Amino acid sequence: MMRKTPLGRVLGLGSAKAGTEHWWMQRVTAIAGIPLMVFLIGFIMAHIGATRAELVASLANPLAAILLALTVITLLWHMRLGLQVIIEDYVHTPGTKFAALLLNTFFTAAMGVAALYAILKMSFGL
Numbered sequence: 001m002m003r004k005t006p007l008g009r010v011l012g013l014g015s016a017k018a019g020t021e022h023w024w025m026q027r028v029t030a031i032a033g034i035p036l037m038v039f040l041i042g043f044i045m046a047h048i049g050a051t052r053a054e055l056v057a058s059l060a061n062p063l064a065a066i067l068l069a070l071t072v073i074t075l076l077w078h079m080r081l082g083l084q085v086i087i088e089d090y091v092h093t094p095g096t097k098f099a100a101l102l103l104n105t106f107f108t109a110a111m112g113v114a115a116l117y118a119i120l121k122m123s124f125g126l
Contacts, residue, residue, distance in 0.1 A: 022081065029078035036071040043068065056122045065123035072115040080108040 043064065047055055059065050083104045091097040 022085070026078065026081045026085075029074050029081065032074050033071075033078055036067065036074055039067050040071050056125055059119065059122040060125060062123070065119055069116055069119050072112065072119070076108050076112045076115075080104060 043058075047058065050058075059068070084101060087097060087100045087104060091100050
């Protein structure tokens with residue numbers, strides 16, 4: 001026996017109205033992160049002991065720069081989603097929860113902007 005409203009059945013939403021999408025986004029970012037992490041580990045291992053000039057020369061390759069940027073974006077997005085779940089589950093005061101969620105978003109955005117700026121700066125050899 002289904003206890004969903006007709007609109008709930010059509011939209012496929014549960015009682016919280018957004019949990020399924022959040023759950024799927026966590027899984028998608030986790031799966032997308034696997035090959036990107038393999039790339040990142042390989043990139044780091046290939047550049048152990050390299051000079052800054054050698055690293056900048058490697059990032060002049062558009063494929064390396066794009067893959068590194070995708071890695072940063074995917075991992076930060078996954079981190080934000082995971083921390084959001086932790087905050088929603090364990091912070092019970094509404095004001096504190098709102099502040100923590102806001103800081104989570106701003107911190108993730110700031111880290112993303114800083115990382116992408118560094119990647120772009122090195123990829124263009126500045």
